[in-house]
Amino acid sequence: MPPTRGGLVPRSNFNCYPNTNRLRHGKFGDVLIHRLSQRGVSRTSRVRTEEQRLRDIEKIKEYRHLENQIFTHAASGDYDPALFQLTTKLLRLNPEHYTTWNVRRRCLISSLFTKPPSQQRSNVQGKASDDGAHEPDIAVLKSELSFTIPLLMSFPKSYWIWNFRQWILSQAILRLGVAAAREMWHTELGLTSLMLDKDQRNFHAWGYRRILVDRLQSPELGGKSMAEDEFAYTTKIIRRNLSNFSAWYHRSRVISRLLQERAAERQERAAFLDQELDLVRRALDVGPEDQTYVRHEIDKIKDLLDDYNDVKWIYQALLEYTLILERLGQRARDEDGLGGLKQAWLTKLRTLDPMRAGRWNDIEKQIQLGEARK
Template sequence: MSHGVPRVAVGEKTEASRRKELKQIEAYQGLVDNVQAKIKAEEYTAETLSLTSALLSQNPEYYTIWNHRRLVLQHVFAKEIHSPPAEDAESKPPPGLTPAQHEITLLIREDLAFLLPLLKQFPKCYWVWNHRAWLLQQASQYLPVTSAKRLWLEEMALVSKMLSYDSRNFHGWTYRREVVKSIELLSAQEQLSALELDDKTEEKKEKKPDQSMTESEFAYTTKMINTNLSNFSAWHNRLQLIPKLLKERNADPAARRKFLDDEFELIITALYTDPVDQSLWFYYNYLMTNLSPKTSPELRIVADLTNKHRIDYLDTQFDLLKDMLEDNKDCKWIYLALVTYTPEYLEIDAGNKKITTLELSDWLDQLDQLDPLRKGRWLDLRKSLNL
């Protein structure tokens, strides 16, 4: 079994199937040799591009061929930019684009379309995602800002659709962050150009804030988490957005405290729903680091917590964890959280009566039984706690 999928026994191959497989291997190797020979000869032609398409359709993991494909496209883009426009062109380019930019746009769109079936069939292939990003980066380089931004916005719609099919595809989430970053950059450039135009025409308009997508992306993580609590990538994206979000909101200490309280409420509700989900404990641990004075103030949601504040938060969390334990005696993660945050609790308030030595020893005993492979870790914890 692998990820819940049973292995299927493969019977002995017939002579006919072996011959067929050998022919396929020979054809594939011939295709590889042909592509390599044309690249070595610097034949950056439509035929070479077509050969790379045939090869990558069979094996998208062959990253060297993606590099070869980019060499061909770079050559074509440069040729279009430096070639004079044809006098007998059948159609005029859209407004705002030169003939060369129009041709480059068509080439980029054509290549993006070529990648779609591959992306559907191999949604976790790094090289397909990398090539899409490279194509759109070329759009940012060669096309006017508005045209390039349009392509990136279409890509945003595509990645949202992909994540609706597989919400935990971390390749898609990583790519989404790159798409967002590029759209924000192009929006800022677009805004700057508009302001410069206003200055030239002496029109007086209020300057709009930078086109940040932080709020909408944060809301998107909430939507995806509500759809599937076990979405590690959504939780990860959420914590990455938080520092930027609070900065853009210009949140004061009171707003930051409320934000932290709301996030604790969100994750605790999720943990009561599914306490064995490791992705939830990942985000819970992130929130708990905000209570530690050892965490850099720049990384904390609330930078001015006093020891009294920390004790109040820890009191609340330990009560919740103990309550959660009542119905989940075999959940390793609850015991781990209790023993992980006990030293910090004792460091702030050594004389507290929230945790007894007997309880702490019992939690470690449970971890010994539930996770025997980490006996050395639990032994070290006992020694550090003088148990």
């Protein structure tokens, strides 16, 4: 998310996530529930002693006092280091408090960073490395990234933490030389790999990774294409877990650029996509409990024929999915109409791609074998 005027993230962008509205102003009891749910602890009721109840009330009072201190201090317009320290305390208690993240941004801009971004960037334009003048900003930026790591580990799906880290990295581009900024962004890419090792389906981390890759490839960071690297990364992830849908989506975004950069001709593209289809087939070699998903995919692919009735890949996918159902032991029911359609799809494939007659003959044998078993 790009910074707006003053380097802050607009509040309206945060309001698009209504599920966190209950934490917006940091109700301490809700924060405790949120922390428990993030750790997989069920929200069971418990009997509290009077002593425990009084301790909880005291904690809530302290939290609200801290929150009021921040609001009062910020209202004065003095975004000094003292206010910055208050935000540190509150965010460690409740990293979902987006107003405090914005206050922290203002503190960094007003009292902790050294120069305005425009002046800072103009002084280093064209340089490949940074001199000692940037050390204070580098220290602040790295400190902020370090501050959010334990929060991210406890709340790996918090929008506000991911957004703040992205904002810090954007400040690195504005304030540092290319070499130092690129190193910081590249280190962040390594962090996403670690996060995805911990939870391979964390779509926040996958989305963040795409942002990082896009910027690392950009001229402002002296970048070059990372399509080959990202394709290899998704291959590793998918081989580890074929049902990682986020990895498949990431891979789909990389493939078109990869083929373009390889200057692949028609035959090379066809061979490449055949390999991808084989990988998809292995991913769809699922158990009987997943037959509903396969049927749903067949219905969606059939809808494509209304607009693209001369595309080979559609007919091939329909045949492959139907054969998967048969391997699962779920014979095509009469009401599905799949039994008769298989031969029609195969005939269309022979017309569209006569060069692969041997392959179509093999598929026809599979169809005949399946019919014989009925």
